[in-house]
């Protein structure tokens with residue numbers, strides 16, 4: 001049986017790599033999922049005949065387009081726009097937009113693929129998609145960002161809609177960008193609908209959407225920790241990133257009684273042995289969201305903190321690690337450092353932040369480990385709640401949204417336990433999340449025939 005599954009994985013991956021050459025991030029994301037579901041597939045050979053994995057790894061549609069715009073000096077700029085509509089078996093396409101210079105087709109496809117399984121886990125009816133551009137918002141004026149967003153949406157609006165595809169934010173796309181994108185969508189389509197989520201509170205946004213991914217990460221970590229009689233209280237937490245997900249993961253960890261000692265950006269990390277407090281957290285919010293500054297300025301303002309340029313925070317001793325920056329930010333040496341530092345739990349806020357060999361090391365050392373598709377699903381789940389509120393033209397209270405978010409994170413944890421727990425009672429959250437996500441999407445695809 002194991003041999004069959006291994007053979008299936010190797011043959012499947014060889015074909016996928018031949019068909020999608022050079023798309024390393026996409027290969028990586030697929031290999032992890034196929035690794036989990038292969039035993040299930042070989043036990044149900046009709047899934048092989050139905051070519052279910054071949055269908056799931058071929059996007060339903062890929063849109064790539066030119067995004068021309070004019071910068072503040074009057075020079076022409078050309079960026080590349082993407083929307084990968086991966087799978088609509090269980091609902092309209094749903095997933096964020098990333099604006100970052102590293103964006104390419106491989107990154108878009110890995111994110112859209114992960115999103116399909118994540119959205120399936122949320123219990124809500126949402127298919128999987130991702131989009132974005134190699135545009136770099138850093139250092140651009142508000143007017144430049146607006147012109148870029150307007151040009152990007154001028155093409156994207158042909159392919160999205162409240163019942164078709166509902167984009168949201170991701171790296172480099174926050175409230176400001178969603179505002180400009182929504183404004184242009186409304187102008188071109190002459191409709192005020194919930195076609196984007198992460199909207200401002202005055203124009204259709206949901207309370208708690210900005211907080212939802214980071215809060216959800218901590219709710220999920222609480223569930224994992226509780227299974228071992230542990231919790232956030234009095235623990236030391238290392239967070240990477242300093243953007244939307246990191247900010248609210250740090251906030252919730254603090255509120256649950258933990259000491260958050262690190263934050264980072266792509267230039268380096270800060271270590272504050274005293275931990276963040278209310279004032280320091282508010283400074284980070286101002287620094288990153290209003291001033292759009294660098295995390296190094298934290299150490300300039302608070303001399304108890306040190307700044308480590310060009311480094312990641314995983315060498316700092318911690319009980320809980322919350323990677324909330326980007327893909328492949330915990331490599332094997334980082335994993336070893338976390339294990340040696342006594343870390344008990346790695347709960348992913350980012351998408352695919354841990355490399356496969358680092359995951360194996362972390363799981364092998366007996367740490368609690370959850371993949372982003374399970375633990376960061378609170379963001380897209382709350383986007384789903386925003387869509388519901390838009391459809392019924394109502395606005396829920398913060399408490400109502402938070403209660404839904406809690407229930408969803410609890411249910412995702414239960415699904416991971418149901419599908420990922422072995423005879424000895426140990427839960428492999430990677431296996432659990434992948435199988436639970438897969439079964440629902442595969443079933444829906446079978447019901448709908450060969451499309």
Ligand code: NDP
Nearest residue numbers: 170171172241242243244245265266325326350351376379
């Ligand atoms: P933001 O743009 O708000 O913040 C991203 C943070 O990560 C910044 O601090 C950024 O630093 C850092 N970062 C980006 N690229 C790199 C890199 N190559 N190396 C090191 N640091 C980097 O994005 P979000 O907080 O929204 O997203 C963070 C992660 O969470 C991503 O993986 C995203 O896909 C995932 N995610 C986001 C959700 C959401 O609702 N926003 C939902 C679920 C997952 P710098 O300023 O230097 O670029």
Ligand code: 2IT
Nearest residue numbers: 095096168169170380383
């Ligand atoms: O990776 C993600 O789940 C997101 N960036 C959020 C997507 C969404 O539609 O809210």
